[in-house]
Amino acid sequence: xxxxxxxxxxxxxxxxxxxxxxxxxxxxxxxxxxxxxxxxxxxxxxxxxxxxxxxxxxxxxxxxxxxxxxxxxxxxxxxxxxxxxxxxxxxxxxxxxxxxxxxxxxxxxxxxxxxxxxxxxxxxxxxxxxxxxxxxxxxxxxxxxxxxxxxxxxxxxxxxxxxxxxxxxxxxxxxxxxxxxxxxxxxxxxxxxxxxx
Amino acid sequence: xxxxxxxxxxxxxxxxxxxxxxxxxxxxxxxxxxxxxxxxxxxxxxxxxxxxxxxxxxxxxxxxxxxxxxxxxxxxxxxxxxxxxxxxxxxxxxxxxxxxxxxxxxxxxxxxxxxxxxxxxxxxxxxxxxxxxxxxxxxxxxxxxxxxxxxxxxxxxxxxxxxxxxxxxxxxxxxxxxxxxxxxxxxxxxxxxxxxx
DNA sequence: TACGAAACGGATGCTGCCTCCGTATGCATC
DNA sequence: GATGCATACGGAGGCAGCATCCGTTTCGTA
Numbered sequence: 001x002x003x004x005x006x007x008x009x010x011x012x013x014x015x016x017x018x019x020x021x022x023x024x025x026x027x028x029x030x031x032x033x034x035x036x037x038x039x040x041x042x043x044x045x046x047x048x049x050x051x052x053x054x055x056x057x058x059x060x061x062x063x064x065x066x067x068x069x070x071x072x073x074x075x076x077x078x079x080x081x082x083x084x085x086x087x088x089x090x091x092x093x094x095x096x097x098x099x100x101x102x103x104x105x106x107x108x109x110x111x112x113x114x115x116x117x118x119x120x121x122x123x124x125x126x127x128x129x130x131x132x133x134x135x136x137x138x139x140x141x142x143x144x145x146x147x148x149x150x151x152x153x154x155x156x157x158x159x160x161x162x163x164x165x166x167x168x169x170x171x172x173x174x175x176x177x178x179x180x181x182x183x184x185x186x187x188x189x190x191x192x193x194x195x196x197x
Numbered sequence: 198x199x200x201x202x203x204x205x206x207x208x209x210x211x212x213x214x215x216x217x218x219x220x221x222x223x224x225x226x227x228x229x230x231x232x233x234x235x236x237x238x239x240x241x242x243x244x245x246x247x248x249x250x251x252x253x254x255x256x257x258x259x260x261x262x263x264x265x266x267x268x269x270x271x272x273x274x275x276x277x278x279x280x281x282x283x284x285x286x287x288x289x290x291x292x293x294x295x296x297x298x299x300x301x302x303x304x305x306x307x308x309x310x311x312x313x314x315x316x317x318x319x320x321x322x323x324x325x326x327x328x329x330x331x332x333x334x335x336x337x338x339x340x341x342x343x344x345x346x347x348x349x350x351x352x353x354x355x356x357x358x359x360x361x362x363x364x365x366x367x368x369x370x371x372x373x374x375x376x377x378x379x380x381x382x383x384x385x386x387x388x389x390x391x392x393x394x
Numbered sequence: 395t396a397c398g399a400a401a402c403g404g405a406t407g408c409t410g411c412c413t414c415c416g417t418a419t420g421c422a423t424c
Numbered sequence: 425g426a427t428g429c430a431t432a433c434g435g436a437g438g439c440a441g442c443a444t445c446c447g448t449t450t451c452g453t454a
Contacts (some may be wrong), residue, residue, distance in 0.1 A: 011420055013432070037410060048434030053412065110368070117370035157378045159373060164361035164379075171307070173314035174357060181354045182361075183388030193390070208451055210401070234441060245403030250443065 018047040018055055026066050034063060060111055064124035067104065071128050074101055078135060088148035091139040092187065095162050102166030109167040116159075129132060133159045153190045161186045181193030215252055217242040223263050230303030231260060257308055261321035264301065268325050271298055275332060285345035288336040289384065292359050295329060299363030306364040313356075332354045350387045358383050 010018075024045035028036040038059065042052040056062035077097050084090045103108050115125035116133065137155025142150055165182060168174050174182065201316050207215075221242035225233040235256065239249040253259035274294050281287045312322030313330065327329055334352025362379060365371050371379065 011431070013420070017433085035434075038412090039410060042434090049410095049412075050414080050434050054432075059367075113365075113368045113370045117368065152378065153382070154375075155376070157375055157382065160365055160375060160379060164365050167364055168357055168361050169273060171310045171314065173310045178354055178357060179353075181349060181351070182357060184380055185350070185354065185358060187386070188390075189382030189384070189386035193385075208400070210450070214402085235443090236441060239403090246441095246443075247403050247445080248401075251401075254443095 007091050014055075017045070017047050017051055021047065021052055021055055021062070022066055025062050029063070029066060029105040034059070034108050034111060038062070058124075060115065061124045063108075063111060064128065067125075067128065071102060071131075072103055074098075074132075087139070087143040087146040088191075091143045091149065091158075094136065094139045095158060098136065098159065098162045099169070101132070101167045102163055103169050106170050109163045109170060113160075113163055136162075148192055150192055158186075158190060161190075211252075214242070214244050214248055218244065218249055218252055218259070219263055222259050226260070226263060226302040231256070231308060232304050235259070257312065258321045260305075260308060260327065264322075264325065267298060267301055268328075271295075271329075272275075273291075282386065284336070284340040284343040285388075288340045288346065291333065291336045292355060295333065295359045296366070298361045299327070299360055300366050303367050306360045306367065310357075310360055333359075345389055346387050347389055355383075355387060358387075 021041065024041050028044065030039050038052060039049055041062075042049045045052070052062075056065060074097060078094065079188075081093050081097070084093070102112060112125055112129055115123045116129040118126055120126075133156055135155075136159045140149060140153060140155040140158060143149040165179075165186065167181065169179065174195050218238065221238045225238050225241065230345075235249060236246055237257075239246045242249070248260075253262060271294060275291065277292050278287050278294070282291070299309060307323055309326055312320045313326040315323055317323075330353055333356045335348060337350060337352040337355060340346040341350075362376075362383065365379065366376065
Protein backbone atom coordinates (compact mmCIF):
# COMPACT_ATOMS: atom_id res chain seq x y z
CA UNK A 1 0.00 0.00 0.00
CA UNK A 2 2.73 2.47 0.86
CA UNK A 3 5.12 1.27 -1.86
CA UNK A 4 3.82 2.11 -5.32
CA UNK A 5 4.82 0.65 -8.66
CA UNK A 6 6.29 -2.69 -7.74
CA UNK A 7 6.90 -4.67 -10.94
CA UNK A 8 5.92 -3.45 -14.36
CA UNK A 9 2.80 -1.61 -15.34
CA UNK A 10 -0.18 -3.87 -16.05
CA UNK A 11 -1.36 -4.48 -19.58
CA UNK A 12 -3.87 -2.08 -21.09
CA UNK A 13 -6.71 -4.60 -21.27
CA UNK A 14 -6.14 -5.52 -17.65
CA UNK A 15 -6.53 -1.93 -16.54
CA UNK A 16 -9.53 -1.40 -18.78
CA UNK A 17 -11.31 -4.53 -17.58
CA UNK A 18 -10.56 -3.85 -13.97
CA UNK A 19 -12.00 -0.36 -14.22
CA UNK A 20 -15.11 -1.59 -16.05
CA UNK A 21 -15.62 -4.31 -13.44
CA UNK A 22 -15.30 -1.91 -10.55
CA UNK A 23 -17.77 0.48 -12.08
CA UNK A 24 -20.30 -2.22 -12.88
CA UNK A 25 -19.87 -3.76 -9.43
CA UNK A 26 -20.44 -0.44 -7.73
CA UNK A 27 -23.65 0.06 -9.70
CA UNK A 28 -24.90 -3.41 -8.88
CA UNK A 29 -23.96 -3.26 -5.21
CA UNK A 30 -25.82 0.02 -4.95
CA UNK A 31 -28.87 -1.30 -6.71
CA UNK A 32 -29.12 -4.87 -5.44
CA UNK A 33 -26.89 -5.03 -2.38
CA UNK A 34 -23.67 -6.94 -1.80
CA UNK A 35 -25.36 -10.24 -2.63
CA UNK A 36 -25.92 -9.30 -6.27
CA UNK A 37 -25.12 -11.78 -9.02
CA UNK A 38 -21.46 -11.62 -9.98
CA UNK A 39 -22.28 -13.05 -13.37
CA UNK A 40 -24.54 -10.08 -13.96
CA UNK A 41 -21.72 -7.74 -12.92
CA UNK A 42 -19.36 -9.41 -15.37
CA UNK A 43 -21.90 -9.24 -18.17
CA UNK A 44 -22.56 -5.55 -17.55
CA UNK A 45 -18.83 -4.88 -17.51
CA UNK A 46 -18.63 -6.62 -20.87
CA UNK A 47 -16.29 -9.38 -19.72
CA UNK A 48 -16.65 -13.09 -19.08
CA UNK A 49 -17.04 -14.54 -15.61
CA UNK A 50 -13.52 -15.95 -15.80
CA UNK A 51 -12.10 -12.45 -16.11
CA UNK A 52 -14.04 -11.24 -13.10
CA UNK A 53 -12.79 -14.10 -10.95
CA UNK A 54 -9.22 -13.62 -12.11
CA UNK A 55 -9.27 -9.99 -11.06
CA UNK A 56 -11.25 -10.55 -7.88
CA UNK A 57 -11.08 -14.15 -6.65
CA UNK A 58 -13.88 -13.69 -4.12
CA UNK A 59 -16.87 -11.47 -3.59
CA UNK A 60 -15.04 -9.92 -0.66
CA UNK A 61 -12.09 -8.99 -2.84
CA UNK A 62 -14.37 -7.19 -5.26
CA UNK A 63 -16.17 -5.53 -2.40
CA UNK A 64 -12.92 -4.37 -0.83
CA UNK A 65 -11.78 -2.88 -4.12
CA UNK A 66 -15.07 -1.06 -4.62
CA UNK A 67 -14.92 0.25 -1.05
CA UNK A 68 -11.40 1.59 -1.54
CA UNK A 69 -12.64 5.02 -2.63
CA UNK A 70 -15.00 5.30 0.29
CA UNK A 71 -12.30 4.27 2.71
CA UNK A 72 -10.19 7.11 1.45
CA UNK A 73 -13.07 9.52 1.89
CA UNK A 74 -13.38 8.30 5.43
CA UNK A 75 -9.75 9.05 6.12
CA UNK A 76 -10.21 12.56 4.72
CA UNK A 77 -13.27 13.06 6.87
CA UNK A 78 -11.31 11.83 9.83
CA UNK A 79 -8.87 14.66 9.44
CA UNK A 80 -11.66 17.21 9.22
CA UNK A 81 -13.27 15.76 12.31
CA UNK A 82 -10.00 15.82 14.20
CA UNK A 83 -9.91 19.58 13.83
CA UNK A 84 -12.98 19.89 16.01
CA UNK A 85 -12.08 21.01 19.44
CA UNK A 86 -14.60 18.92 21.33
CA UNK A 87 -13.60 15.27 21.74
CA UNK A 88 -17.14 14.12 22.47
CA UNK A 89 -18.52 15.78 19.39
CA UNK A 90 -15.64 14.39 17.34
CA UNK A 91 -16.48 10.87 18.49
CA UNK A 92 -20.14 11.43 17.67
CA UNK A 93 -19.36 12.56 14.16
CA UNK A 94 -16.88 9.78 13.60
CA UNK A 95 -19.45 7.19 14.58
CA UNK A 96 -21.87 8.73 12.13
CA UNK A 97 -19.22 8.52 9.44
CA UNK A 98 -18.65 4.85 10.23
CA UNK A 99 -22.38 4.23 10.07
CA UNK A 100 -22.53 5.82 6.65
CA UNK A 101 -19.59 3.74 5.48
CA UNK A 102 -21.38 0.59 6.60
CA UNK A 103 -24.53 1.72 4.87
CA UNK A 104 -22.91 2.23 1.50
CA UNK A 105 -24.51 -0.96 0.18
CA UNK A 106 -27.30 -3.13 1.39
CA UNK A 107 -25.98 -6.12 3.30
CA UNK A 108 -22.53 -4.63 3.78
CA UNK A 109 -22.37 -4.99 7.60
CA UNK A 110 -22.40 -8.80 7.46
CA UNK A 111 -19.17 -9.33 5.48
CA UNK A 112 -17.54 -6.41 7.20
CA UNK A 113 -18.21 -7.78 10.67
CA UNK A 114 -17.23 -11.24 9.53
CA UNK A 115 -13.93 -9.78 8.37
CA UNK A 116 -13.39 -8.00 11.67
CA UNK A 117 -13.73 -11.30 13.47
CA UNK A 118 -11.68 -13.31 11.01
CA UNK A 119 -8.22 -14.42 11.89
CA UNK A 120 -7.65 -15.66 8.35
CA UNK A 121 -5.46 -12.99 6.79
CA UNK A 122 -6.87 -13.93 3.40
CA UNK A 123 -9.95 -11.76 3.79
CA UNK A 124 -9.31 -8.47 2.01
CA UNK A 125 -11.88 -6.69 4.15
CA UNK A 126 -10.00 -7.37 7.37
CA UNK A 127 -7.47 -4.61 6.86
CA UNK A 128 -9.87 -1.67 6.38
CA UNK A 129 -12.01 -3.07 9.16
CA UNK A 130 -9.19 -3.25 11.67
CA UNK A 131 -8.24 0.24 10.66
CA UNK A 132 -11.73 1.45 11.43
CA UNK A 133 -11.66 -0.19 14.83
CA UNK A 134 -8.29 1.29 15.72
CA UNK A 135 -9.40 4.76 14.69
CA UNK A 136 -12.61 4.48 16.67
CA UNK A 137 -10.56 3.53 19.67
CA UNK A 138 -8.45 6.67 19.32
CA UNK A 139 -11.55 8.83 19.36
CA UNK A 140 -12.91 6.98 22.34
CA UNK A 141 -9.71 7.39 24.34
CA UNK A 142 -9.58 11.08 23.53
CA UNK A 143 -13.17 11.54 24.65
CA UNK A 144 -12.44 9.56 27.78
CA UNK A 145 -9.45 11.75 28.59
CA UNK A 146 -11.82 14.71 28.25
CA UNK A 147 -14.13 12.99 30.74
CA UNK A 148 -16.98 12.73 28.26
CA UNK A 149 -17.17 8.95 27.88
CA UNK A 150 -17.42 6.23 30.50
CA UNK A 151 -14.07 4.55 31.17
CA UNK A 152 -15.47 1.05 30.62
CA UNK A 153 -16.35 1.65 26.98
CA UNK A 154 -13.93 0.58 24.24
CA UNK A 155 -13.58 1.58 20.61
CA UNK A 156 -14.44 -1.95 19.59
CA UNK A 157 -17.72 -1.71 21.53
CA UNK A 158 -18.77 1.43 19.72
CA UNK A 159 -17.61 0.00 16.42
CA UNK A 160 -19.95 -2.92 17.00
CA UNK A 161 -22.73 -0.59 18.10
CA UNK A 162 -22.31 1.47 14.94
CA UNK A 163 -22.42 -1.65 12.79
CA UNK A 164 -25.58 -2.77 14.53
CA UNK A 165 -27.23 0.53 13.84
CA UNK A 166 -26.07 0.42 10.24
CA UNK A 167 -27.43 -3.10 9.90
CA UNK A 168 -30.74 -1.95 11.26
CA UNK A 169 -30.79 0.88 8.73
CA UNK A 170 -30.09 -1.56 5.95
CA UNK A 171 -33.08 -3.72 6.81
CA UNK A 172 -35.35 -0.82 6.01
CA UNK A 173 -37.41 -1.61 9.09
CA UNK A 174 -36.55 1.61 10.83
CA UNK A 175 -37.96 5.05 10.22
CA UNK A 176 -36.05 8.26 10.78
CA UNK A 177 -37.48 8.91 14.23
CA UNK A 178 -36.80 5.45 15.58
CA UNK A 179 -33.33 5.63 14.11
CA UNK A 180 -32.69 8.86 15.93
CA UNK A 181 -33.92 7.35 19.18
CA UNK A 182 -31.78 4.24 18.66
CA UNK A 183 -28.73 6.42 18.16
CA UNK A 184 -29.70 8.43 21.20
CA UNK A 185 -29.92 5.18 23.14
CA UNK A 186 -26.36 4.31 22.26
CA UNK A 187 -25.09 7.82 22.85
CA UNK A 188 -26.59 8.20 26.26
CA UNK A 189 -25.24 4.74 26.90
CA UNK A 190 -21.60 5.58 26.37
CA UNK A 191 -21.68 9.13 27.72
CA UNK A 192 -20.24 9.86 31.09
CA UNK A 193 -23.20 10.36 33.45
CA UNK A 194 -23.51 13.88 34.71
CA UNK A 195 -22.22 15.36 31.47
CA UNK A 196 -24.53 17.99 29.98
CA UNK A 197 -26.55 16.93 26.91
CA UNK B 198 -55.25 -19.75 15.90
CA UNK B 199 -57.93 -19.46 18.58
CA UNK B 200 -60.41 -21.73 16.77
CA UNK B 201 -59.21 -25.33 16.73
CA UNK B 202 -60.35 -28.20 14.57
CA UNK B 203 -61.98 -26.50 11.63
CA UNK B 204 -62.69 -29.08 8.92
CA UNK B 205 -61.80 -32.73 9.25
CA UNK B 206 -58.68 -34.25 10.72
CA UNK B 207 -55.77 -34.37 8.26
CA UNK B 208 -54.67 -37.64 6.74
CA UNK B 209 -52.16 -39.77 8.58
CA UNK B 210 -49.36 -39.31 6.03
CA UNK B 211 -49.89 -35.56 6.12
CA UNK B 212 -49.39 -35.45 9.88
CA UNK B 213 -46.42 -37.79 9.71
CA UNK B 214 -44.68 -35.81 6.98
CA UNK B 215 -45.36 -32.49 8.60
CA UNK B 216 -43.85 -33.68 11.86
CA UNK B 217 -40.82 -35.17 10.12
CA UNK B 218 -40.29 -31.95 8.18
CA UNK B 219 -40.50 -29.78 11.27
CA UNK B 220 -38.02 -31.95 13.10
CA UNK B 221 -35.56 -32.05 10.22
CA UNK B 222 -35.94 -28.32 9.67
CA UNK B 223 -35.27 -27.56 13.31
CA UNK B 224 -32.10 -29.65 13.17
CA UNK B 225 -30.89 -27.96 9.99
CA UNK B 226 -31.73 -24.46 11.14
CA UNK B 227 -29.81 -25.11 14.35
CA UNK B 228 -26.82 -26.51 12.52
CA UNK B 229 -26.62 -24.35 9.40
CA UNK B 230 -28.78 -21.30 10.12
CA UNK B 231 -32.01 -20.19 8.51
CA UNK B 232 -30.40 -20.16 5.08
CA UNK B 233 -29.92 -23.91 5.00
CA UNK B 234 -30.84 -25.88 1.91
CA UNK B 235 -34.52 -26.78 1.89
CA UNK B 236 -33.80 -29.69 -0.41
CA UNK B 237 -31.52 -31.09 2.25
CA UNK B 238 -34.25 -30.66 4.85
CA UNK B 239 -36.71 -32.55 2.65
CA UNK B 240 -34.23 -35.31 2.01
CA UNK B 241 -33.49 -35.71 5.70
CA UNK B 242 -37.19 -35.79 6.46
CA UNK B 243 -37.50 -38.57 3.91
CA UNK B 244 -39.87 -36.70 1.60
CA UNK B 245 -39.57 -35.10 -1.80
CA UNK B 246 -39.15 -31.37 -2.31
CA UNK B 247 -42.70 -31.13 -3.60
CA UNK B 248 -44.05 -32.31 -0.29
CA UNK B 249 -42.02 -29.77 1.62
CA UNK B 250 -43.26 -26.92 -0.54
CA UNK B 251 -46.85 -28.11 -0.28
CA UNK B 252 -46.69 -28.05 3.49
CA UNK B 253 -44.66 -24.86 3.74
CA UNK B 254 -44.86 -22.73 0.60
CA UNK B 255 -42.01 -20.46 1.64
CA UNK B 256 -38.95 -20.58 3.84
CA UNK B 257 -40.68 -18.14 6.17
CA UNK B 258 -43.67 -20.44 6.57
CA UNK B 259 -41.40 -23.29 7.60
CA UNK B 260 -39.50 -20.99 9.91
CA UNK B 261 -42.69 -19.73 11.52
CA UNK B 262 -43.88 -23.27 12.13
CA UNK B 263 -40.56 -24.29 13.66
CA UNK B 264 -40.59 -21.20 15.86
CA UNK B 265 -44.10 -21.95 17.12
CA UNK B 266 -42.81 -23.92 20.11
CA UNK B 267 -40.37 -21.22 21.08
CA UNK B 268 -43.03 -18.55 20.78
CA UNK B 269 -45.11 -20.47 23.26
CA UNK B 270 -42.16 -20.74 25.62
CA UNK B 271 -41.79 -16.99 25.36
CA UNK B 272 -45.38 -16.46 26.38
CA UNK B 273 -44.89 -18.73 29.37
CA UNK B 274 -41.78 -16.84 30.32
CA UNK B 275 -43.68 -13.63 29.98
CA UNK B 276 -46.07 -14.69 32.66
CA UNK B 277 -43.23 -15.63 34.99
CA UNK B 278 -41.57 -12.30 34.39
CA UNK B 279 -44.80 -10.43 35.02
CA UNK B 280 -44.80 -11.78 38.55
CA UNK B 281 -41.68 -9.79 39.34
CA UNK B 282 -42.48 -6.74 41.34
CA UNK B 283 -39.94 -4.43 39.73
CA UNK B 284 -41.02 -3.07 36.35
CA UNK B 285 -37.48 -2.13 35.32
CA UNK B 286 -36.14 -5.57 36.10
CA UNK B 287 -39.09 -7.12 34.30
CA UNK B 288 -38.29 -5.12 31.18
CA UNK B 289 -34.65 -6.12 31.41
CA UNK B 290 -35.50 -9.79 31.62
CA UNK B 291 -38.06 -9.56 28.85
CA UNK B 292 -35.52 -7.99 26.55
CA UNK B 293 -33.11 -10.82 27.32
CA UNK B 294 -35.84 -13.30 26.47
CA UNK B 295 -36.46 -11.57 23.16
CA UNK B 296 -32.76 -11.64 22.42
CA UNK B 297 -32.66 -15.36 23.06
CA UNK B 298 -35.66 -15.88 20.83
CA UNK B 299 -33.92 -14.01 18.04
CA UNK B 300 -30.78 -16.04 18.59
CA UNK B 301 -32.49 -19.39 18.24
CA UNK B 302 -30.99 -19.86 14.78
CA UNK B 303 -28.22 -18.17 12.92
CA UNK B 304 -29.56 -15.52 10.57
CA UNK B 305 -32.96 -15.38 12.22
CA UNK B 306 -33.03 -11.61 12.89
CA UNK B 307 -33.08 -10.76 9.18
CA UNK B 308 -36.35 -12.45 8.23
CA UNK B 309 -37.90 -11.51 11.55
CA UNK B 310 -37.16 -7.84 11.10
CA UNK B 311 -38.25 -8.01 7.48
CA UNK B 312 -41.54 -9.45 8.69
CA UNK B 313 -41.95 -6.72 11.28
CA UNK B 314 -41.62 -4.14 8.57
CA UNK B 315 -43.77 -5.92 6.03
CA UNK B 316 -47.26 -4.68 5.28
CA UNK B 317 -47.92 -7.77 3.17
CA UNK B 318 -50.10 -9.95 5.37
CA UNK B 319 -48.78 -12.98 3.54
CA UNK B 320 -45.68 -13.24 5.68
CA UNK B 321 -46.31 -15.83 8.41
CA UNK B 322 -43.63 -14.29 10.61
CA UNK B 323 -45.43 -10.96 10.85
CA UNK B 324 -47.92 -12.12 13.44
CA UNK B 325 -45.48 -13.39 16.10
CA UNK B 326 -43.31 -10.38 15.42
CA UNK B 327 -46.05 -7.86 15.98
CA UNK B 328 -46.96 -9.73 19.11
CA UNK B 329 -43.42 -9.37 20.39
CA UNK B 330 -43.43 -5.66 19.69
CA UNK B 331 -46.75 -5.12 21.44
CA UNK B 332 -45.59 -7.05 24.49
CA UNK B 333 -42.34 -5.12 24.64
CA UNK B 334 -44.33 -1.93 24.55
CA UNK B 335 -46.37 -3.05 27.54
CA UNK B 336 -43.23 -3.64 29.57
CA UNK B 337 -41.82 -0.30 28.52
CA UNK B 338 -44.95 1.58 29.51
CA UNK B 339 -45.06 -0.16 32.88
CA UNK B 340 -41.42 0.74 33.51
CA UNK B 341 -42.10 4.30 32.42
CA UNK B 342 -45.00 4.56 34.83
CA UNK B 343 -42.60 3.44 37.55
CA UNK B 344 -40.26 6.21 36.45
CA UNK B 345 -37.49 3.84 35.49
CA UNK B 346 -37.39 4.45 31.75
CA UNK B 347 -37.13 7.68 29.79
CA UNK B 348 -40.49 8.82 28.43
CA UNK B 349 -39.17 9.19 24.88
CA UNK B 350 -38.36 5.49 24.50
CA UNK B 351 -40.89 3.16 22.82
CA UNK B 352 -41.32 -0.59 22.83
CA UNK B 353 -40.55 -0.67 19.15
CA UNK B 354 -37.23 1.07 19.79
CA UNK B 355 -36.17 -1.52 22.32
CA UNK B 356 -37.43 -4.31 20.12
CA UNK B 357 -35.15 -3.03 17.39
CA UNK B 358 -32.29 -2.64 19.85
CA UNK B 359 -32.75 -6.22 21.03
CA UNK B 360 -32.75 -7.47 17.45
CA UNK B 361 -29.58 -5.56 16.74
CA UNK B 362 -27.88 -7.14 19.71
CA UNK B 363 -29.14 -10.56 18.68
CA UNK B 364 -27.86 -10.00 15.16
CA UNK B 365 -24.49 -9.04 16.55
CA UNK B 366 -24.44 -12.23 18.62
CA UNK B 367 -25.25 -14.26 15.55
CA UNK B 368 -22.30 -12.91 13.61
CA UNK B 369 -19.99 -14.50 16.14
CA UNK B 370 -17.87 -11.35 16.12
CA UNK B 371 -18.61 -10.49 19.71
CA UNK B 372 -17.15 -12.01 22.85
CA UNK B 373 -19.00 -12.27 26.14
CA UNK B 374 -17.44 -9.14 27.64
CA UNK B 375 -18.17 -6.92 24.65
CA UNK B 376 -21.66 -8.31 24.53
CA UNK B 377 -22.21 -7.39 28.15
CA UNK B 378 -20.92 -3.89 27.50
CA UNK B 379 -23.13 -3.54 24.43
CA UNK B 380 -26.15 -4.54 26.48
CA UNK B 381 -25.06 -2.12 29.18
CA UNK B 382 -24.85 0.58 26.55
CA UNK B 383 -28.45 0.03 25.58
CA UNK B 384 -29.63 -0.28 29.17
CA UNK B 385 -28.04 2.88 30.39
CA UNK B 386 -29.44 4.43 27.23
CA UNK B 387 -33.07 3.78 28.00
CA UNK B 388 -32.88 4.14 31.78
CA UNK B 389 -34.22 7.24 33.39
CA UNK B 390 -31.19 9.34 34.40
CA UNK B 391 -30.80 9.66 38.11
CA UNK B 392 -32.11 6.15 38.70
CA UNK B 393 -29.77 3.97 40.77
CA UNK B 394 -27.76 1.35 38.88
C1' DT C 395 -63.10 -54.41 -1.34
C1' DA C 396 -63.33 -50.63 -4.39
C1' DC C 397 -63.37 -45.94 -5.39
C1' DG C 398 -62.19 -41.05 -5.46
C1' DA C 399 -59.99 -37.36 -3.46
C1' DA C 400 -55.86 -35.92 -1.65
C1' DA C 401 -51.08 -36.08 -1.17
C1' DC C 402 -46.67 -37.73 -2.73
C1' DG C 403 -42.11 -37.19 -4.99
C1' DG C 404 -39.01 -36.85 -8.43
C1' DA C 405 -38.02 -35.12 -12.98
C1' DT C 406 -37.47 -30.66 -14.75
C1' DG C 407 -36.11 -25.91 -15.95
C1' DC C 408 -33.93 -22.11 -14.09
C1' DT C 409 -30.34 -19.14 -11.89
C1' DG C 410 -25.99 -18.43 -9.92
C1' DC C 411 -21.32 -20.07 -8.56
C1' DC C 412 -16.70 -21.03 -9.89
C1' DT C 413 -13.13 -23.46 -12.88
C1' DC C 414 -10.63 -24.90 -16.76
C1' DC C 415 -8.46 -24.51 -21.11
C1' DG C 416 -8.41 -23.33 -26.10
C1' DT C 417 -8.03 -18.84 -28.12
C1' DA C 418 -7.05 -13.97 -28.61
C1' DT C 419 -4.36 -9.95 -27.47
C1' DG C 420 -0.99 -6.65 -26.05
C1' DC C 421 3.77 -5.64 -25.72
C1' DA C 422 8.71 -6.10 -26.28
C1' DT C 423 11.96 -7.19 -29.58
C1' DC C 424 14.01 -7.27 -33.93
C1' DG D 425 6.22 -2.80 -39.35
C1' DA D 426 6.53 -7.79 -38.42
C1' DT D 427 7.19 -11.58 -35.06
C1' DG D 428 6.90 -14.33 -30.92
C1' DC D 429 5.57 -15.19 -26.45
C1' DA D 430 3.81 -14.36 -22.06
C1' DT D 431 -0.39 -13.01 -20.33
C1' DA D 432 -5.15 -12.42 -20.14
C1' DC D 433 -9.64 -13.41 -22.04
C1' DG D 434 -14.23 -15.69 -22.02
C1' DG D 435 -17.45 -19.03 -22.45
C1' DA D 436 -18.58 -23.82 -21.94
C1' DG D 437 -19.50 -26.87 -18.33
C1' DG D 438 -20.20 -29.12 -13.81
C1' DC D 439 -22.46 -28.36 -9.60
C1' DA D 440 -25.92 -26.86 -6.12
C1' DG D 441 -30.24 -24.93 -4.76
C1' DC D 442 -34.92 -23.20 -5.78
C1' DA D 443 -39.66 -23.92 -6.99
C1' DT D 444 -43.10 -26.26 -10.01
C1' DC D 445 -45.79 -29.60 -12.33
C1' DC D 446 -47.98 -33.91 -13.09
C1' DG D 447 -48.15 -39.03 -13.33
C1' DT D 448 -48.44 -42.21 -9.54
C1' DT D 449 -49.47 -43.75 -4.93
C1' DT D 450 -51.87 -43.79 -0.65
C1' DC D 451 -55.46 -43.02 2.63
C1' DG D 452 -60.06 -43.08 4.33
C1' DT D 453 -64.67 -43.98 3.30
C1' DA D 454 -68.64 -46.15 1.51
